Amino acid sequence: MIEKNFITNIVEEWLKGKDYFLVDVGIDPGNKVTIEIDHAEGVWIEDCVDLSRFIESKLDRDKEDFELEVGSAGIGQPFKVTQQYYIHIGNEVETMTNQGEKLTGVLKDADEARFTITVKKKIRPEGSKRPKIVDEDITLNYQDVKYTKYLINFK
Secondary structure, three states: OOOHHHHHHHHHHHHOOOOOEEEEEEEOOOOEEEEEEEOOOOOOHHHHHHHHHHHHHHOOOOOOOOEEEEEEOOOOOEOOOHHHHHHOOOOEEEEEEOOOOEEEEEEEEEOOOEEEEEEEEEEOOOOOOOOEEEEEEEEEEHHHEEEEEEOOOOO
């Protein structure tokens, strides 16, 4: 079976000097190798083809047969690496906490340990008859969420 670390090292070699980053490497028992990459401005099919050819040049089908699939991290799919948070700062995201609370808002900031989203919250100011919508920043640690994903907005 092809080793995940071996494929990861090949992909990292191809990524050097490029603005792309590795999101995931998957290898199933039948040697189906799946690579997901991402880029702040989207992934170009030509680059997926180039990476696929680069990986194939490093593997020997006579030694071990494999199926190779190279693509972009799926839009609307949960983030897998912190770099995905960085490139989506300023965009609307959905987060599900480990406690089952779903938050929708704008990704305001992210670092290696946590991220902040700005959500709209309805409050009734003291002495006011009507509720008012205000922005509230919520900071969460990555380990406190089940998922965060980019929301596609067709408005």
